Amino acid sequence: MTTIKKRRGRPPTLDKEQALAVAQNLFHEKGFDAVGIAELSETIGVQPPSLYAAFGNKAALFEKTVERYSETNGQFVAAAFDTATSLEDGLEKLLLEAAHMYANNDGARGCLVMENTKCMSDRRAKDLCLSIHEATRQSIATHIEAVRPDLADEIADHIMVALAGMSAAARTGSSEENLSMFARVLANGLKRTLTTGNAGILGSV
C-alpha cells in the first residue's frame, strides 16, 4: 500500500536537502560570516523568507549543514580504525584519508568544522564546531586506548594538531601530495614511537 499524503496547502517548491547541500558548500568555501542570506537565497533559488520558514535563521541553517557534514565527511575517523590492521596502520590511514579529503573538495578545501572554529560571529554555531572538534579528539583517543591507554590522549592531541595544520594548508593551496607527505612522515614518527614502546619521545621535556 502506497501511502501518499496529500498535504493541505500549497506544495513546497524548495528542496530542503538540495538547499542544505548548496548552503554547506558555500559555508565551507567562504566561512559562516562571509556568506550572507542574500547570497544563500540567490544560489539556492528562493527568496530569503523561504529560507527562514524552512530553517529558522542563518545560524540554525549553518548548524544543520555542519551536522550534515559531520555525518558524512566525519566518518573517516571510525572508518580508518575499522579497516586498519593495527593501531599504527589506523593512524596512517586516518591522516592519509584526511589529506585526500581536504585537498580534493574543489573550492571548499580543508575541514568545514575546523575552519569555522574561528571567524565565527555566532556563539552557538562556534561552540557547535568546537564540540565536534572535541568529540573527534575523544573518538580518536578512545580508539587508541584499546591498544595503548598510556598514550591515548597524547597521540590524539597530536593528531588533532596535525589535522588542523593539514586543513589550513589545504585552504592555502597545498597539494594532496604535499599533505600526504606530511601525513606519512607523521605516521612514521608515531609508528616508531609505538613499536619501540618508547613514551619518552612524547613525554620527555
Place this chain on the structure above:
Amino acid sequence: MTTIKKRRGRPPTLDKEQALAVAQNLFHEKGFDAVGIAELSETIGVQPPSLYAAFGNKAALFEKTVERYSETNGQFVAAAFDTATSLEDGLEKLLLEAAHMYANNDGARGCLVMENTKCMSDRRAKDLCLSIHEATRQSIATHIEAVRPDLADEIADHIMVALAGMSAAARTGSSEENLSMFARVLANGLKRTLTTGNAGILGSV
C-alpha cells in the same frame, strides 16, 4: 645639537605607535573582519576620523600592524637557524619557539598572519598575509638549502603545515606543553630523516 622641529599646526595627541600596538592586538585576537572601526577608535581613544587621517583606511591600518608583527615576531625563523648548532637543531628550535610564541600571547594566541589568511574580506590585506606566509616558507627553504638542497622544499612545506596546525591549535586552547610535544615529535622525525640520509620517508609514494 638637538633639532626640535616645531611643526606649524595643532600638535597631534594620537600616539601612532601605541595605536598600532592596540590595533595589532585587536586584529590578532579577533581577526580583521571581526574588528570594527568603532571598536578600534574606542580602544585607541580617538574618533574614527583621526584613524583615517593617520592610517588611511582599515585595510591599510591592518597592513601596517601585519608589517609590525612580521618585523618583530617574524624574526624567530632566522633566529632559530642563527643560534643553531646544526640543521636538525635549527628546525627543532624553530618549532619549539613557535610553540612558545603561539601559546603565550594571552588572548591573541596563534600567528597573526596565518590566522588572517582566511576570514578576510579585503583582498589586498589577504594577499599580504599570503605573501608573508610564502616568504616565510622560502626563508626556511633557503636555510635548509645550504645543508640539504635535495630536501629543502619538502621540509619547508612540512614545517609550514606544522606551523599552521600549531597556530590553529593554540587558538582553540592547546597548551604550550601540548604544542611543544608536537614540535618535539616532529623535529625528531625530521632529525631521523636527515641523519639517516634517507629521503625515502619524504619522497616515497
Place this chain on the structure above:
DNA sequence: ATAATTAATTAGTGACTGCTATATAATATA
C-alpha cells in the same frame, strides 16, 4: 592681533546586514 596650518571632533552618509510583516499564489477540503 590676525592669518595660516594642522589635528581633532561632530554628525552624519550610503550601502549592506540579518530578519520580518504583509500580501499573494497554489493546493485540499467543505
Place this chain on the structure above:
DNA sequence: TATATTATATAGCAGTCACTAATTAATTAT
C-alpha cells in the same frame, strides 16, 4: 464555488558597516 491551509514573494525594517564633509580646537608665523 467558497474556505481553510500552506508556501511562496514583495517590500522594507532597524541596526551596523566603513567612511567622510564640515566644523572646531590648538598651535606657529606674520
